[in-house]
Amino acid sequence: MTKTRDVYKFSHAVKQEMKACKSMMYKYDWKYRFQIEKATLHEEYPEYKILETYSSRYSSYTQKETNNLIKLLQEGKTYEEIAENLNRTYLMWPIK
Numbered sequence: 001m002t003k004t005r006d007v008y009k010f011s012h013a014v015k016q017e018m019k020a021c022k023s024m025m026y027k028y029d030w031k032y033r034f035q036i037e038k039a040t041l042h043e044e045y046p047e048y049k050i051l052e053t054y055s056s057r058y059s060s061y062t063q064k065e066t067n068n069l070i071k072l073l074q075e076g077k078t079y080e081e082i083a084e085n086l087n088r089t090y091l092m093w094p095i096k
Contacts (some may be wrong), residue, residue, distance in 0.1 A: 061086075 011018065011027060018024040026033050038050045061069070065086055072082045 015028050018028045026036070041048070041050050069082055069086065072085060077085070
């Protein structure tokens with residue numbers, strides 16, 4: 001398995017078995033993992049505020065988002081401005 005999506009599907013399928021193994025807690029318990037990552041990052045970058053966000057990397061664009069994206073491109077907006085406007089961390093190209 002090399003695709004992130006496949007790993008997530010597999011992890012979900014064996015989640016109950018993973019819970020029996022405490023050393024796997026980092027893999028299945030997001031709140032636990034986030035607290036560890038947050039503490040580590042805070043030590044290295046104390047001046048930054050660390051936020052938890054939902055990743056929409058796998059969700060398709062809605063028709064409304066697609067229409068808005070086209071409009072923003074026609075207005076000459078940058079990819080960064082478009083991603084911010086659509087509340088996406090990055091743009092998945094191409095959109096058909």
